Amino acid sequence: MTTTTIYGLLGALLVGVGLYGLIVHPRPLRKILSFNVLGSGVFLLFGVVARRGAAAGFGGDPIPQAFVITGMVVAFAATALAVALLLRLAEVGGATELDEPPPAEDRAA
Amino acid sequence: MALVLDAGMALCLLALALFALTARASYSAVAGFVAYGLLVALAWVRLAAADVALTEAAIGSGLTGALLLGAAARLRASESTTVAWPSAARRAAAALLSTLVALGLAAVVLWLPQPAPTLAHEAAAGLPSTGLGNPVTGVLMAFRGVDTFLEKVVLVLAMVGVWSLAADERWGGRPGLRHEADPNGVLAFFARLVIPLGLVIGLYVFWVGADHPGGAFAGGTVVASMWLLAMMTRLADTPPIERRALRLALVVGPALFLLVGLAGLAFGGGFLAYPEAYAKPIILAIEVAMTLTVAVTMALLLAGPPLRSADGQ
């Protein structure tokens, strides 16, 4: 058992938890939340990969660490866009649940 | 003993993630997620990735937390008490799939090759020619600079996307609702003390990023949160999105990156190749522009689409 093992297992489990929430939770806000949990699990896996590659006097391989920083910024932008969409939907249409069949057939009437 | 700490933190993180997933009220779930983000930042320190820890502390627990808290509060009223969960069969299928993925990942991570492949030696060899001391900054600004450049373009598109959700007649106006706050109240007092301190910290984080953990992302995000604090306490208002200076601030980071790259192409060194003698000043100049762009973009992504006309009504 080492630090990387523990966080590697944690990352894998968080991916599972996040994926389940993203698929199953009926509320969009909670799906967004699950996406963030899923994302942080993936980032931790990158962190474990980086940590295992510690060499040349660096505490970790800097390339995967840079991947994570890029990914975090993108994940924040994605969260912001999703939240903005959700709030606008709540403002315009009331119901925010996504799983009812889309009424695409009749809207042009 | 360190391992006990790691295991304890991992358990707390898992518990918080499950709480964020299962809590009945969205607002509580988000509160759990803020706590989660804070602990993840600690985990990054344990993984010897201080640059990532700084970014996570600033983005993960700070900005994402504030964003989701705001959303949860606004949706609280419209959130129906009961929601239709998928059928038990679908839930079971999803659970099976998620479990398989998690177990597969866990197994694979445990059996990754030993010794682990790494680019740390290559990065260490390339770092001197960039004049930088922090390898992560070297990767972000030099070795894989194009990723960073394109990711800034992603932020520009995200900004367009958030603004696209405005009502037509509000286009060009100020993002977000006007905050109410007593200029003499305790919050404003707090903000007046903290904002200057925070700005200094943000600039410090950016500045040390050349040689120590830090950099444009974390520094810019800290500055963004201070600007947001000023907005929330009504010491500042969001600028109208039609303002040219604002648009310039939102693109100056990638634009400078592009211009420097083109100059390199024109003068023989090649795209994004910095002449060794000037590498550090050039990279720092790009990083200054980048910090500004990150700060303004992050804050305005959180502020949302324009809801008021340019004169603030």
Place this chain on the structure above:
Amino acid sequence: MTSAGGELLVLALLLPVAGVLLAFLLGGRWAARITLLALALGLVLTGLLGVRLFASAAPLTYALGGWAPPLGILLRFDGLSLALLATAMVVLSAIALYARAEFAVPAGARETRASFVFWTLLLGVWAGLTVVVLASDLFTLYVALELLTFAAVPLVSLEGRADTLRAALRYLLYALAGSVLYLVGCALLFGAYGTLDIGLLAQRAQADPATLLACALMTAGLLAKTALFPLHIWLPPAHAGAPAAASALLSALVVKGSFFIVLRLWLEALPAVVTPAAAQVPAALGAVAIFFGSAVALRQARLKPMIAYSTVAQLGYLFIMLPLVLGATALGQSTATALAGGMLQLASHATAKAAMFMAAGLIYAGLGHDRVADLGGVARSLPLTVWAFALAGVALIGLPPSGGFLAKWLLVSAALATGQWWWVLALAGGGLLTAAYVARVLMVALSSAGPAPALRAPVARSRQWVVLGLALLSTLLGLLAWVPLAVVPLGAAGAR
């Protein structure tokens, strides 16, 4: 690492990005002007790239910043890149000409929401696709995927109605899940091989559990973004609810970006890992998509949802290319036929589908609705538009001399040559169903019973000609048979 002419790759990358930044900065009427100017330059640049590629008969490469992989990133331009980039440039240009009137800033206004958003995001889609064709690093390709996602999602909800907002949100969540799954795969591959460069991975990758899991997760993520059955449910409402020009962009090009990354991953990064047998899975899903999508398209009451379901079906054809290429490699045959067939199908569908969505948009603009049952006699009101629709339909069905015909011909030959006759059934059966839903529309539109419907608003002739031109191109694509066969093998899979 940098080849002669590599600078062109940098210019091709920077052009759309500079367009995004400038259009965002200046906004207003400048957004459209910048887009059109950049597209003109881009067409020239694509031509130059093609000429250089033919002249060198080997991929063009450029090591960014002088840093070679694994530390740095290599831009690489081969025959597959040219096929997608050329298609994208033509379709983007046609869409821009079509959309010029619809997304103009009206007199008296300085800037409008729809205009600003549409033009910057069109440039964003272009930027994303350019990175997709140029990048030879899996993480750079991840950034390219995000460029496409962030450009595409707001286009869906451009009109701001509740149903389009819901479609956009669902699309975003699917796309994000897809990106994250792709990213997990990147983490595993980097952990196993210490690089994400496609060329180096091709040398190092072995069929061990980590690589297989990575490949499975990445493929699943990309399939969600490409809307392959059964991960397609986000596509019809999203593509049907957007304005016609945006629908064309989404259906013709955006989904092709993630498909292209599947090709890079399967055929170039991990050829030692994936087998022809594994490729039967996505191809089988593709075959189901062909029948399912076409059958549902046949039952749609409205034109745009019908075209959107047709996209679900047509995307299925693309995946049949995977087992054919891998099968040819396994048998030691040339992969050129299958590759050319697949890429031609991609180009053919892109042009035909863009033309069809834009034709539907003109019909909607003229009649104020797009209910198939009420289209009676519209051919007399909008003859050019209905012609364009019919020609695009010919290409989708795969009748000669269309690109669709040649594409299916090549795919059928490849299927027979590799002994995978069962894919011929899917290819042929899909054509029949496509013919059914195209004919259903045309029969109503061409009917001579009753008076020709009055137009609610005049439809500009220039816009109709643009659509007709694009439809004509897709119909005549089959006459250019030598182009895909010559272009695609240049530096493509196997030639590394």
Place this chain on the structure above:
Amino acid sequence: MTTFLLIAALGVLAAVALSLARVFTGHGDAKRLMAAQLLGTGGVTALLLFGTATDAGGAVDVALVLALLAAFAAIAFVKKGTAHELPPAAEPD
């Protein structure tokens, strides 16, 4: 020294986790605010302790940013992203 600091970090985290469990099961804004505040300070303290113990580079900088952003998150809790300040009653002076 190292072990001692690590135990101390563990102690702080355990204490915070215990009170978090209590706070999260309750209702009301006051409790959530307490949770946010407690976690912020506890997290920062634990980070300082184990950062010093393991000599992790940059740990103090992370703690600095965390302390700043924890304050920011606490204000976000109060404002809840809405335009209104909590409680709705006017500020006492």
Place this chain on the structure above:
Amino acid sequence: MRGLLDLWTYAAVCAGLFFFIAGTVGILRLPDTLTRLHALTKADNLGVGLVVLGLLPQTADALAALKLVAIWAMVLLSSATVSQLIGRAARAEEPPR
């Protein structure tokens, strides 16, 4: 000298830890929000403060020491503000008995 400084660290960190634990016990055992708030602020102000004081001798240079003090200042400031707000929220939620 070193030994004395280490002794100071042990003592101060232990004291800080004591206040954290006391704060937790307070939050777990005390009856209402305002009294729990009392316990919480002890953890904030004294707990963090003592740990910071204890760690000061272990820092490498003056800048690091300055940062430690800045952290404490920040925690004090936000704790003072937030406990004000908590108090007000509590008053709105549970009227004084």
